[in-house]
Amino acid sequence: MAQxxxxxxxxxxxxxxxxxxVRASSVRDITRSAGANTAAVNYHFGSKLGLLQAVCAxxxxxxNAERIAGLxxxxxxxxxxxxxxxxxxxxxxxxxxxxxxxxxxxxxxxxHVAPDNMRSLVYRNTDSEQLVRMLRKTLPRALPEASxxxxxxxxxxxVGAMSxxxxxxxxxxxxxxxxxxxxxxxxMLERLIDFGAAGLSAIPAxxxxxxxxxxx
Amino acid sequence: MAQxxxxxxxxxxxxxxxxxxVRASSVRDITRSAGANTAAVNYHFGSKLGLLQAVCAxxxxxxNAERIAGLxxxxxxxxxxxxxxxxxxxxxxxxxxxxxxxxxxxxxxxxHVAPDNMRSLVYRNTDSEQLVRMLRKTLPRALPEASxxxxxxxxxxxVGAMSxxxxxxxxxxxxxxxxxxxxxxxxMLERLIDFGAAGLSAIPAxxxxxxxxxxx
DNA sequence: GTCTATAGGTGGATAGAC
DNA sequence: GTCTATCCACCTATAGAC
Numbered sequence: 001m002a003q004x005x006x007x008x009x010x011x012x013x014x015x016x017x018x019x020x021x022v023r024a025s026s027v028r029d030i031t032r033s034a035g036a037n038t039a040a041v042n043y044h045f046g047s048k049l050g051l052l053q054a055v056c057a058x059x060x061x062x063x064n065a066e067r068i069a070g071l072x073x074x075x076x077x078x079x080x081x082x083x084x085x086x087x088x089x090x091x092x093x094x095x096x097x098x099x100x101x102x103x104x105x106x107x108x109x110x111x112h113v114a115p116d117n118m119r120s121l122v123y124r125n126t127d128s129e130q131l132v133r134m135l136r137k138t139l140p141r142a143l144p145e146a147s148x149x150x151x152x153x154x155x156x157x158x159v160g161a162m163s164x165x166x167x168x169x170x171x172x173x174x175x176x177x178x179x180x181x182x183x184x185x186x187x188m189l190e191r192l193i194d195f196g197a198a199g200l201s202a203i204p205a206x207x208x209x210x211x212x213x214x215x216x
Numbered sequence: 217m218a219q220x221x222x223x224x225x226x227x228x229x230x231x232x233x234x235x236x237x238v239r240a241s242s243v244r245d246i247t248r249s250a251g252a253n254t255a256a257v258n259y260h261f262g263s264k265l266g267l268l269q270a271v272c273a274x275x276x277x278x279x280n281a282e283r284i285a286g287l288x289x290x291x292x293x294x295x296x297x298x299x300x301x302x303x304x305x306x307x308x309x310x311x312x313x314x315x316x317x318x319x320x321x322x323x324x325x326x327x328h329v330a331p332d333n334m335r336s337l338v339y340r341n342t343d344s345e346q347l348v349r350m351l352r353k354t355l356p357r358a359l360p361e362a363s364x365x366x367x368x369x370x371x372x373x374x375v376g377a378m379s380x381x382x383x384x385x386x387x388x389x390x391x392x393x394x395x396x397x398x399x400x401x402x403x404m405l406e407r408l409i410d411f412g413a414a415g416l417s418a419i420p421a422x423x424x425x426x427x428x429x430x431x432x
Numbered sequence: 433g434t435c436t437a438t439a440g441g442t443g444g445a446t447a448g449a450c
Numbered sequence: 451g452t453c454t455a456t457c458c459a460c461c462t463a464t465a466g467a468c
Binding site for chain 1: 234235236237239240300322325326328329330331333334365366369370372373374375376377378379380381383399404406407408409410411412413414415416417418419420421
Binding site for chain 1: 442443444445
């Protein structure tokens with residue numbers, strides 16, 4: 001049952017890392033929760049950080065594959081892709097993943113802004129380079145006016161906004177108790193596409209300030 | 217030198233929490249880095265979490281005070297405030313704080329999407345309720361068409377985007393090595409205001425999907 | 433207020449039997 | 451591949467002298 005133990009460890013780690021944080025989840029907690037013995041993590045993944053990396057790769061690889069496939073379709077079409085379609089190709093798979101594995105997407109959101117030492121692990125073996133390549137191929141076609149620098153940051157702003165959609169905000173319930181309900185995931189996706197498409201299309205009011213390094 | 221030790225502890229904790237994470241920074245590391253003795257944290261703050269709360273309150277209280285003051289000015293003006301001005305009142309103080317204490321704003325960004333147990337501490341004694349009240353008073357004037365629900369989430373999207381501006385992204389340097397440089401802070405502020413104002417003004421394409429709970 | 437010493441517990445990782 | 455037992459470094463918090 002080697003495969004089975006491996007999967008159970010990944011499941012348990014994903015859940016505990018997400019709920020309590022990576023550092024706060026001990027290898028002992030994880031193996032106990034997975035019904036495995038204490039040494040299993042080190043046997044299967046080498047170390048706790050190896051386990052974290054495997055947790056990320058398991059979800060990010062298919063997620064990015066789906067994103068890339070959608071973007072390739074848009075890139076191959078003869079007409080210029082609509083901005084909303086590009087955003088949907090990027091965001092829809094993430095929301096689908098969130099429906100199926102909300103714990104992972106919350107963990108992923110947290111790792112996104114975590115201290116550097118952890119961030120470097122997350123993207124290994126996830127085809128992220130190819131995803132970025134496809135974004136850089138499709139987005140400028142829909143937004144020929146925008147500089148690469150501008151697009152780069154705006155895409156990352158959208159990633160930050162997505163993280164909030166997945167984690168909620170600390171204010172929710174604390175500051176607006178009862179007044180604002182959590183929306184369903186499909187609504188949040190549409191909300192984010194509307195927001196992101198408008199943000200990406202914004203006309204910079206400060207073009208004159210752009211740095212020399214800001215080329216293309 | 218009681219005050220002095222206290223401040224030094226806050227400084228050291230802010231830096232270490234930000235660089236390594238809260239959990240990864242031990243009380244011993246903090247006291248050593250502050251030049252204080254091991255028991256100082258417990259004497260001055262009761263516990264490690266008490267120290268974290270004090271670290272947050274020290275920065276968030278003046279930050280929110282500045283934001284609130286700016287929003288009050290806009291609210292008292294006879295004419296309808298421009299959306300960009302409201303956003304600037306909210307974002308400018310944060311970027312000023314980032315210039316003076318980048319470690320704190322990175323820590324704050326990380327805590328924003330951290331597991332729940334830590335988030336509850338952050339906002340105590342920070343006048344966040346009043347800040348939200350002022351946003352809810354000013355924003356609908358500039359955006360009378362948008363529902364409260366819509367505005368709520370879009371403001372949070374902007375907060376998520378801001379977090380990315382402060383922490384950078386894991387992709388930076390990793391996926392786009394050398395091609396995209398980090399911009400100066402003032403440029404990032406203007407970038408975020410442009411992006412956020414456009415996003416806030418976006419016309420929802422899915423109004424029909426809005427939930428019954430989505431009032432006002 | 434500051435310090436040392438230490439209690440009392442948990443951490444990741446491994447050795448070696450099965 | 452799985453398990454037990456164990457190493458030892460490290461953690462937070464406190465007691466009690468100064």
